Amino acid sequence: SAVISQKPSRDICQRGTSLTIQCQVDSQVTMMFWYRQQPGQSLTLIATANQGSEATYESGFVIDKFPISRPNLTFSTLTVSNMSPEDSSIYLCSGRGNEKLFFGSGTQLSVL
């Protein structure tokens, strides 16, 4: 099974600033994804991080707000831009190895 290291684990940010979350996988994975988990809600897919090309975003999420990079098969970043209190959530990255989906430990983001 793959191990995904995600950082930071938590952060408190000011309105209008941006935060970049990093995920490093200990082995090559075919696909990487970014999810958001708002308080009391299920996980919602933000986008699929494509290696060497632009990410594929789900309905309701746009690149200007959540730019994503994936320069190689083991690393990806998600930036939460121009933050507002509504962006306060847990953000999780995941990777698909064989059939299973593996997750990072998540980033707890609070926006004041």
Add this chain to the structure above:
Amino acid sequence: KQEVTQIPAALSVPEGENLVLNCSFTDSAIYNLQWFRQDPGKGLTSLLLIQSSQREQTSGRLNASLDKSSGRSTLYIAASQPGDSATYLCAVANSGYALNFGKGTSLLVTP
């Protein structure tokens, strides 16, 4: 759009009990179904993966079943322990792609 529902939302049982967590989904054309455990501050841990062609999977005290035709899966936990306390998430893939998650069942096993 695939909708995934988990019942109950929360469950509290004394140690040693066997218990069943339920998951239902609206689109039966699934690729696979996965059960996860979520602990605070520790992300998600994959417990069991059931392919669309399979009926059940077992790992230790855990058994997950899948009935595609009725759009249901159950996670059976035998002889529950306080260490089983966590949120259990059901997630469905409609392709070899990303997952649609339920809101989870929060389980508390009391000593």
